[in-house]
Amino acid sequence: MGNCVTEQHSDKDDVSVITKTHFKFKYVIGKGGFGKVWKVQQKKTDGYFAMKVMLKSRILAKRSVSSVMNERNLLAKLKHSFLVNMHFAFQDRENLFVILDHLDGGDMRYHISWKKKFTEEQTKFFMSNIIIALEYIHNLGVVHRDIKPENLVFDSNGYMRIIDFGIARVLTQENHKDTSGTPGYMAPEVMCRQNHGISVDYFALGVIAFECMFGKRPYYGKNRKAIRDHILSKQVKIKRQDIPKGWSIEAADFINKLIQRKPVNRLGLSGPKELISHPWFADFDWEAVKSKRAISPFVPPQNKDNFDTKYANEPWKDEDSDLMKKQNELVKQAHIQALFEGYYYTRLSEYSSAVSIIRSEIPARKRKKNRNNALSLSTYGSNLNTKEA
Ligand SMILES: Nc1ncnc2c1ncn2[C@@H]1O[C@H](COP(=O)(O)OP(=O)(O)OP(=O)(O)O)[C@@H](O)[C@H]1O
Numbered sequence: 593m594g595n596c597v598t599e600q601h602s603d604k605d606d607v608s609v610i611t612k613t614h615f616k617f618k619y620v621i622g623k624g625g626f627g628k629v630w631k632v633q634q635k636k637t638d639g640y641f642a643m644k645v646m647l648k649s650r651i652l653a654k655r656s657v658s659s660v661m662n663e664r665n666l667l668a669k670l671k672h673s674f675l676v677n678m679h680f681a682f683q684d685r686e687n688l689f690v691i692l693d694h695l696d697g698g699d700m701r702y703h704i705s706w707k708k709k710f711t712e713e714q715t716k717f718f719m720s721n722i723i724i725a726l727e728y729i730h731n732l733g734v735v736h737r738d739i740k741p742e743n744l745v746f747d748s749n750g751y752m753r754i755i756d757f758g759i760a761r762v763l764t765q766e767n768h769k770d771t772s773g774t775p776g777y778m779a780p781e782v783m784c785r786q787n788h789g790i791s792v793d794y795f796a797l798g799v800i801a802f803e804c805m806f807g808k809r810p811y812y813g814k815n816r817k818a819i820r821d822h823i824l825s826k827q828v829k830i831k832r833q834d835i836p837k838g839w840s841i842e843a844a845d846f847i848n849k850l851i852q853r854k855p856v857n858r859l860g861l862s863g864p865k866e867l868i869s870h871p872w873f874a875d876f877d878w879e880a881v882k883s884k885r886a887i888s889p890f891v892p893p894q895n896k897d898n899f900d901t902k903y904a905n906e907p908w909k910d911e912d913s914d915l916m917k918k919q920n921e922l923v924k925q926a927h928i929q930a931l932f933e934g935y936y937y938t939r940l941s942e943y944s945s946a947v948s949i950i951r952s953e954i955p956a957r958k959r960k961k962n963r964n965n966a967l968s969l970s971t972y973g974s975n976l977n978t979k980e981a
C-alpha cells in the first residue's frame with residue numbers, strides 16, 4: 593500500500609491561519625477523554641469534518657500532555673484510506689482542536705450495544721479492514737495499543753477505519769513501562785508490564801472477533817484486577833462444540849490463534865502476512881476491499897444518528913472540581929501554554945488547494961509575477977492567511 597508518509601506539514605502555531613471560526617459547528621458526535629467530538633463544516637469548502645476538541649485544563653489534570661502531542665505527531669506522519677486522517681490541528685488558549693475525516697456510520701461499540709453479535713461474513717470483513725490499517729501502521733513501526741470497538745468507526749457504506757492514536761507509539765525495544773490501554777482488549781504482556789510489540793494489536797483483534805461471535809469478550813471481569821486475574825488464570829479456547837451455527841472451524845481457529853496469551857504463540861508475531869495467509873481468508877478478495885469496491889456485509893442504518901446522543905452530550909463530572917479550577921488558572925500561564933507549542937498542523941494537500949483557490953482569485957498578469965513567491969512557500973504560512981479555511 594504505497595501511501596505517503598513523508599508529507600510536508602507546517603509546525604507553526606500561527607493561530608491566524610486556521611481557527612475554529614472557519615468551521616460551522618453542527619452537533620456533537622462523540623465524547624473523548626478530554627472533550628467532545630463535533631461534526632463540523634468548513635465554511636470555505638462546505639466539506640464535512642470531525643473536530644476533536646480537547647480542553648487543556650483537563651489534559652493537564654490527567655497528566656496527558658505527552659499523549660495529545662504524541663497523537664498529533666503520529667497523525668502528521670500517517671495517511672491511509674483505512675485510518676481517520678488528520679487535516680488540521682490548531683489551538684486557542686483553552687483548547688486543542690484536531691480536524692479529522694468525518695465518518696457517519698458510528699463506532700463499533702455503538703453497534704455492538706444494539707446488535708450484540710455479528711455474522712461470520714461481517715466479522716471477516718471487519719477483520720480485513722482492521723488488518724489493512726494495521727499492516728500500514730505496523731510497517732511504519734507504529735503500534736496502536738488501543739484497538740477496541742470505540743476506536744473503530746464506520747463510514748456510511750460499512751467500511752471501518754481506526755481512530756485515536758493517543759497511546760500509539762513508535763516501537764522501541766524497551767517499552768515495558770508503557771502500560772496504558774483498555775483492560776479487556778489489552779494483551780497480557782502489556783498488563784504485566786513486559787516489553788511488547790505489534791502483536792498486542794492482534795491480540796485486541798482476536799478479542800473483537802470473539803466478541804462478534806459470542807457477544808462477550810474472552811477475558812472479562814468487573815474491574816482491571818478481575819480481568820487481569822481471569823486472563824492469567826487460563827487460556828481461553830473456542831472448542832469445536834462451542835462454535836455457533838453459521839460459523840466455520842477456520843474462523844474459530846483464527847480467533848484462537850489471536851487470543852493466545854503468550855505472544856510467541858500468537859498469529860501475527862512476525863507481521864500481518866500471517867493473518868492474511870490464514871485459511872480463513874483463503875479466496876478472500878483483498879484487492880476489492882483495499883480499493884473499497886467490495887460491498888460491505890454490514891451497512892450502518894441510514895438516515896439516523898449512529899451514536900448515543902445522550903452519552904455524547906453528557907456533561908463532565910469534573911467540571912466544577914477543585915482540580916479543574918486549579919488547572920483552569922494554570923492554563924493562563926505562559927510556561928503552561930509553552931507545553932503545547934508546535935501543535936499547529938496542516939496537510940500539504942490543503943495548502944495546495946489553498947494555493948489554487950488564491951490563484952483563481954488573482955488576475956493572470958499578477959499571478960505570473962507572484963508565481964515564484966507562491967510556489968516557494970513551504971508552509972501554510974502567513975502569506976496565505978485565512979483563505980482556505
Ligand atoms: N473522525 C470521526 N468521525 C466520527 N466519529 C468520531 C471521529 N473521531 C471520534 N469519533 C467519535 O468520538 C469518540 C471519541 O473519540 P476518540 O476515540 O478520538 O477520543 P478519546 O477516546 O478520548 O481519545 P483520546 O484518549 O486520544 O482523547 C469515538 O469513540 C467516536 O465515537
Ligand SMILES: [Mg+2]
Pocket residue numbers: 742743756
Ligand atoms: Mg477513543
